[in-house]
Amino acid sequence: MELFPIFALFFLGLPIGSFLNVVIWRLPREESIAFPPSHCPICGAAIKPYDNIPVLSYIILGGKCRNCKAKISIQYPIVELSTAILFALTWPLTGGHIGWELASALVFTGIGVAVTGIDYHHKIIPDELSIGGLVVGLILAPLSAGAWSGLLWAFVAALGGAVLLFLVRVGGQALFKKEALGFGDVKLIAMIGAFVGWRGVLLTVFLGALFGTIGGVAAMIFSREAREERLIPFGPFLILGGLVALYFGEALIEWYLSVFFV
Numbered sequence: 001m002e003l004f005p006i007f008a009l010f011f012l013g014l015p016i017g018s019f020l021n022v023v024i025w026r027l028p029r030e031e032s033i034a035f036p037p038s039h040c041p042i043c044g045a046a047i048k049p050y051d052n053i054p055v056l057s058y059i060i061l062g063g064k065c066r067n068c069k070a071k072i073s074i075q076y077p078i079v080e081l082s083t084a085i086l087f088a089l090t091w092p093l094t095g096g097h098i099g100w101e102l103a104s105a106l107v108f109t110g111i112g113v114a115v116t117g118i119d120y121h122h123k124i125i126p127d128e129l130s131i132g133g134l135v136v137g138l139i140l141a142p143l144s145a146g147a148w149s150g151l152l153w154a155f156v157a158a159l160g161g162a163v164l165l166f167l168v169r170v171g172g173q174a175l176f177k178k179e180a181l182g183f184g185d186v187k188l189i190a191m192i193g194a195f196v197g198w199r200g201v202l203l204t205v206f207l208g209a210l211f212g213t214i215g216g217v218a219a220m221i222f223s224r225e226a227r228e229e230r231l232i233p234f235g236p237f238l239i240l241g242g243l244v245a246l247y248f249g250e251a252l253i254e255w256y257l258s259v260f261f262v
């Protein structure tokens, strides 16, 4: 296996992860992504470039602001490191060559990390990521497929996924007499569909529900907040399902069909 591209993508992922931290903080607060430059959210001090090195600065500063010594959230290095690892994985998982498929996987990963961070904190998924991501996904689909039909199939997958989750949403509301699934998740699955295709989007809904149930039970056990509010964001589980569908979808579907439809 070639190691250089894997390392290169890892080191590309670190600063992208830093940028995604800014997106996660500012997008739901409707602040500009570009201005002002990074500053401590507690004391407002500008963060010097040498204190803004992904992961490393957090360790050197002991997780504290250099100016006011306020605790910096562990989320910052976690997002940076996760993005770097997910970026590194795209190389072997998309077949190990430079092309639109790799670009598409990197874009999907970046959007997925931002959606996960924002939905986790705010229980919302900004349209910039879901609808904006859908548009980018529709543009990348024919390029990755190498044919215009890729656009049609991405559109079918986006619409099919959205219709499916919309029906789940309506059904859930009728059954539980409260909002079981947000409309943000409906828009999110459309975005995911554009990246993973129509078979992938069905698998994503299935895996998202499976991971969400496991995650929901775990949250109920370990978090008092989750027990009381009974509100667990579904977006991160759909993103996780989408990543599994993107990389292992064909293999999983083939395995499933071979076991149950011999």
Ligand SMILES: [Zn+2]
Binding pocket: 040, 041, 042, 043, 044, 045, 065, 066, 067, 068, 069, 070
């Ligand atoms: Zn500070």
